[in-house]
Amino acid sequence: xxxxxxxxxFCSNCGSxxxxxxxxxxxxxxxxxxxxxxxxxxxxxxxxxxxxxxxxRAAKAHSHSAQGEKEADGPTVERRCPKxxxxxxxxxxxxxxxxxxxxxxxxxxTKCQYKESENS
Numbered sequence: 001x002x003x004x005x006x007x008x009x010f011c012s013n014c015g016s017x018x019x020x021x022x023x024x025x026x027x028x029x030x031x032x033x034x035x036x037x038x039x040x041x042x043x044x045x046x047x048x049x050x051x052x053x054x055x056x057r058a059a060k061a062h063s064h065s066a067q068g069e070k071e072a073d074g075p076t077v078e079r080r081c082p083k084x085x086x087x088x089x090x091x092x093x094x095x096x097x098x099x100x101x102x103x104x105x106x107x108x109x110t111k112c113q114y115k116e117s118e119n120s
């Protein structure tokens with residue numbers, strides 16, 4: 001008899017997290033050695049779908065064409081360009097320094113393409 005509720009990715013016998021698929025195509029729990037079929041990793045109840053709209057070309061073309069701005073290279077933020085005074089810059093972030101320090105943010109002007117960086 002199963003002590004735990006059936007949840008995808010967890011052993012229904014002991015509750016441990018199940019390891020990745022083995023060479024035989026089955027999953028063997030490291031804790032109690034119970035063997036599961038690969039379908040144990042699939043949860044029929046939850047279906048997840050994502051839709052990401054990143055810098056929609058139609059929206060950007062409409063809003064920037066009147067202002068003479070070019071299409072952004074990434075998400076945009078209200079930040080004044082020190083070169084041309086434009087109020088919109090796109091940005092990208094990278095972790096260039098050690099993990100316990102902040103990330104580096106690279107800004108690009110949407111009008112003149114001036115680039116600058118900031119360590120946060």
